[in-house]
Amino acid sequence: MDKLIHAMAKEGSVRIIAAETTALVNEAVKNHNTMPTATAAYGRMLTAGAMMGSMLKGEQDSVTVQINGGGISGGILVTGRSEGRVKGYIVNPDADMVHNDLGKLNVSGIIGLDGKLTVITDLGMKEPYVSSVPIYTGEIAEDLAYYYTVSEQTPSAVALGVLVDVDGSVMKSGGFIIQMMPGADEMLADLITYRLEEIPSLTTLLRDGNSILEVLQFIFEDMDLQILTEGTPVLYCDCTRERVEKAFISIGEEELTKLYDENKEEELVCHFCNTKYDFTHEDIGNLLKEIKQD
Numbered sequence: 001m002d003k004l005i006h007a008m009a010k011e012g013s014v015r016i017i018a019a020e021t022t023a024l025v026n027e028a029v030k031n032h033n034t035m036p037t038a039t040a041a042y043g044r045m046l047t048a049g050a051m052m053g054s055m056l057k058g059e060q061d062s063v064t065v066q067i068n069g070g071g072i073s074g075g076i077l078v079t080g081r082s083e084g085r086v087k088g089y090i091v092n093p094d095a096d097m098v099h100n101d102l103g104k105l106n107v108s109g110i111i112g113l114d115g116k117l118t119v120i121t122d123l124g125m126k127e128p129y130v131s132s133v134p135i136y137t138g139e140i141a142e143d144l145a146y147y148y149t150v151s152e153q154t155p156s157a158v159a160l161g162v163l164v165d166v167d168g169s170v171m172k173s174g175g176f177i178i179q180m181m182p183g184a185d186e187m188l189a190d191l192i193t194y195r196l197e198e199i200p201s202l203t204t205l206l207r208d209g210n211s212i213l214e215v216l217q218f219i220f221e222d223m224d225l226q227i228l229t230e231g232t233p234v235l236y237c238d239c240t241r242e243r244v245e246k247a248f249i250s251i252g253e254e255e256l257t258k259l260y261d262e263n264k265e266e267e268l269v270c271h272f273c274n275t276k277y278d279f280t281h282e283d284i285g286n287l288l289k290e291i292k293q294d
């Protein structure tokens, strides 16, 4: 079952956010019909988005993460909100590539290295806070750790793991973000770094049947791990017919009139959840009437 955990260790010197997202990512990749490498990359981004969103307080607050390094994925965008709600899309769901020598899914290959990771935090102020770092490895987790360390001056370790089954479904998906709080002992950071290097990868731990909680217990066994909250991350979308109509109207009266006169029908698709919104000849006529009334 999917899970989202907030925890701390060493009397609050270490902040931990961890998630298991197998069901959530499976739902998303089914909606978008992604190829295996796209599934892994998209799943990692959704997991990161759910965890990062869960760090926000206000219901309307959001954090959007975008990564595009010029690879064949065309880029991935996710938006996370409080309580681990997340939505997102990959521009090219067909992107697929394996490492020649390792036979492993080549996530950094489809992301590309020539570009940026951008984080947009919207806390309902006048302007959102936007910050970018160059793509570091293209494997996403390392890029986020780099972002936190450089842009937010918060030394962080990030792990994201998506295990894709032979049938293309997601066998396991999860992640964690470990952050050193201001004033934390530097020795402690070294100890955690060392331990993360020593233990099996997150993907291996999840594949072997460990829950995300067990993974945390394994990492922080002697560091006074305290679970603060446990919840469930969810895939959500806030698109509505009304919003799609607004976007459609924004192409302008002239264009709409043209579509109407040519007796065309339109189908608009939400990038995030792939819901289709059909506009018949009659619907387009009604939208035109609305514009003329305004």
Ligand SMILES: [Zn+2]
Binding pocket: 237, 238, 239, 270, 271, 272, 273, 274, 275
């Ligand atoms: Zn939608």
